[in-house]
Amino acid sequence: MPIKIEASFAFTLERPTDVLLQFEAAAIPEQAIIERHTRMSDAEHCAWVPAQDDIGERIWVRAQGDFEVEYTALVRPQRQLPDIAGLARMEPHHMPGEAVQYLFDSRYCQADKFQPFVNSEFGGTEGGARIAAIRDWIADHFSYEPGTSDSRTTALDSFVERRGICRDYAHVLVTLARASTIPARFVACYAPGVEPPDFHAIAEVFLDDPETPGGGMWQLVDATKMADPADTVKIGVGRDAADVSFLTSFGPNNFRRSSVNVTRTD
């Protein structure tokens, strides 16, 4: 079922400033872009560059004054949707080179510190069952409270404070997965059902298909349980929120407004 996306945001740059934008649905095999329309204010310079892991694109803009972005798209997710709890652990020594970086600590995900915790709390599980247990543990122990976290909040803070928004839920899931030696990355996305409606963030973990061992595949998982992987449209991926933002400004920026609307169509 195609997903309809309407997003817009606006900001003002007092002097000529470089900004990096990433808000378009990634053109990748697992989601078909049926229709897309991007409109941006005039800029002195504008260049599309490939984003992390070649999933989606970032847009370099150099501009001044009021700047507006409007984006609409119709996208049909067509990814495989196995039951995550049934997927197998991939032994580290079988992992492909490109998955290895997602085992390591990153800015907001200090996985190393959590090894005793994951062993004692989730010790009886592994692979996809471990991920399902982590997802459910977060969902049970955390409360979704906009305004309680900010751009400085790490997975360690969130783990202690037991609350936050999608970004924080994803950071904790990524962290506990990596502490379990399961590669995990951060995914910026659009998804219907997110409340309040906004850009969304979830995690993606690297697991193995027990029927074709050694293949390995990335699977979406949302600890907030607001997004269904069947309906989720990926924008981009990264080690954590430091790597994927719809707007990164290399100079002062007066943010004015944003609006996101994502719906299922028939």
Place this chain on the structure above:
Amino acid sequence: MPIKIEASFAFTLERPTDVLLQFEAAAIPEQAIIERHTRMSDAEHCAWVPAQDDIGERIWVRAQGDFEVEYTALVRPQRQLPDIAGLARMEPHHMPGEAVQYLFDSRYCQADKFQPFVNSEFGGTEGGARIAAIRDWIADHFSYEPGTSDSRTTALDSFVERRGICRDYAHVLVTLARASTIPARFVACYAPGVEPPDFHAIAEVFLDDPETPGGGMWQLVDATKMADPADTVKIGVGRDAADVSFLTSFGPNNFRRSSVNVTRTD
């Protein structure tokens, strides 16, 4: 002038354990591998995978019991060696996609917090001149003191404590470069002149050649001033020390010894 490398290390794994090794000179155009010899203990499983940015390789090993690694090589660095202070800043909106991730915060390099500092301390400089000023500032204000930092020490800690080892010097340089909107990464390497002799770590920054603008090139820079880029042999690169270690163990590991000897030959 070729560089001779002799490195060895040994550890014991009580039960079958996955470890990730990265200790060989990277086979890349900027350094010619004249001769190399790697000898490792027998392992249940052993697989080479490409390392970050396709610079060098990581080795997945699954083994048990005593494990030893011996590595010798003769490598001739042949990279370009422009005067770093004469290189130009690359405007963000001209940066290629693969450099962008090196602008962002990582585990040990919280660049975002340092913007007011770099503006006030290095405000009159940009590009290569900024990097040279940062390198000299670190060299002047820090003391090299093995034993004062550990694997938890971040660039923020080091900036405050004003001391550390090569890893910490590199983290601070990477952080101040990123805070200056200059892409910077962490490089594990071999270099003669490192005292005490050991695996070494330095920074690499992305700058532009004023004569061929828009090209962009990575340039090595060592705030400890112990390593000369002309003699440095790269092993691998990463966002920071979380990404490049000669030994990462996914289970208990009893480290026994290491020895590194790097010399200039004639």
Place this chain on the structure above:
Amino acid sequence: MPIKIEASFAFTLERPTDVLLQFEAAAIPEQAIIERHTRMSDAEHCAWVPAQDDIGERIWVRAQGDFEVEYTALVRPQRQLPDIAGLARMEPHHMPGEAVQYLFDSRYCQADKFQPFVNSEFGGTEGGARIAAIRDWIADHFSYEPGTSDSRTTALDSFVERRGICRDYAHVLVTLARASTIPARFVACYAPGVEPPDFHAIAEVFLDDPETPGGGMWQLVDATKMADPADTVKIGVGRDAADVSFLTSFGPNNFRRSSVNVTRTD
């Protein structure tokens, strides 16, 4: 010259909640309370208890619903005002027991990490001259920017970010003083000239009078340079901002408004 203080604030407690208030000028020898008037909403329970180091009082209140506080006072500071740069260092082994706790690290003041920095930056000075050098260094290197820090910001953060408000300036001064083995505490106060007008915070350090060695005295010092110790009215002291707040709520609290007006009279 007496200082006139007018302060008021209001908040709402949805259910019966304990709150701790500390907003009155401390009744201590160094400042004469000429006149004071405190008016608070009715409460289920209200009790004055001595505050830290017996400087001022805290008020325990248990209340529900809208709660308002109005306070006016006329206070004449009469403390000694030696030139701080001329005061001597007190040798640690001469320090009285009650000053010792102010040498130690506290929540927001991780002094221990700053020893190499104070030695290299302020190495040629000691005692009052060291404090004057620290105060001037902060004033020169920091910018006063409301909104850039919050209740989680530590001295370490502020030292790196080089900006903040009075609370942050005081934390950095306290931290660098303690790293210099000079006892230092955090002082909540009223002072004319604070811009924007608000509750103010400064530091107080323990130094010796060269003419009566071994006596020791606490001296106010404001790195923001907005408050003159001659005009400053103390509310209370603590290890850092964790210990002195005009309002601490032990349960949800909807803060509505505050206003502070402090003027010199003739």
Place this chain on the structure above:
Amino acid sequence: MPIKIEASFAFTLERPTDVLLQFEAAAIPEQAIIERHTRMSDAEHCAWVPAQDDIGERIWVRAQGDFEVEYTALVRPQRQLPDIAGLARMEPHHMPGEAVQYLFDSRYCQADKFQPFVNSEFGGTEGGARIAAIRDWIADHFSYEPGTSDSRTTALDSFVERRGICRDYAHVLVTLARASTIPARFVACYAPGVEPPDFHAIAEVFLDDPETPGGGMWQLVDATKMADPADTVKIGVGRDAADVSFLTSFGPNNFRRSSVNVTRTD
């Protein structure tokens, strides 16, 4: 039953240095000092000052060269030992002024962040029952592993890493108590049964006797469960480990050895 204490430690000071020592059993009503013997190397200067909350004493020493401390004592604890789980919560608005500081965050105990956790995990309990639940939760979820923490480890780190030594167990208990609005402090002590034998640290919480409400009393509680309050000899108290150390050196110090032996006598 009297407790016999034998403690000694030695260090070397290259140049004249101030050190602060705190190793003697506190002379307070709850423990009778039957016999004590303190022998220290000659020093240039030596002065006893009262320690925090007037519990025990600190010793200022200024010395150079080899310095040795030997201490033996026979002490009979005689404190009240109610069942902690039966003690009542003291309402904040009834707390005496001197207990208030032990509600606030300190260097290693960031209690504020843990309010959601204590509410969800221990929500059905209060007062002494809450403390007993916290103590048992820590004992169940943590493992005692010397060498996994150091002087930089905070309660937040320990809560995540789920391991540490007595200092870390005490920090977590203090933190979770304060997050529950129960005053809590850190106690340095001697206790038989500590394994390996060493200086010990536990927590002390402020609770109310249901039979004489409003009195309030401090009660020892050890999350490691190695020390019995009936046999514990207090040295001193503080906000956390930053405040109580048997040796604090204000200059370079080469620590050579320590030995602690604590036994029950008949």
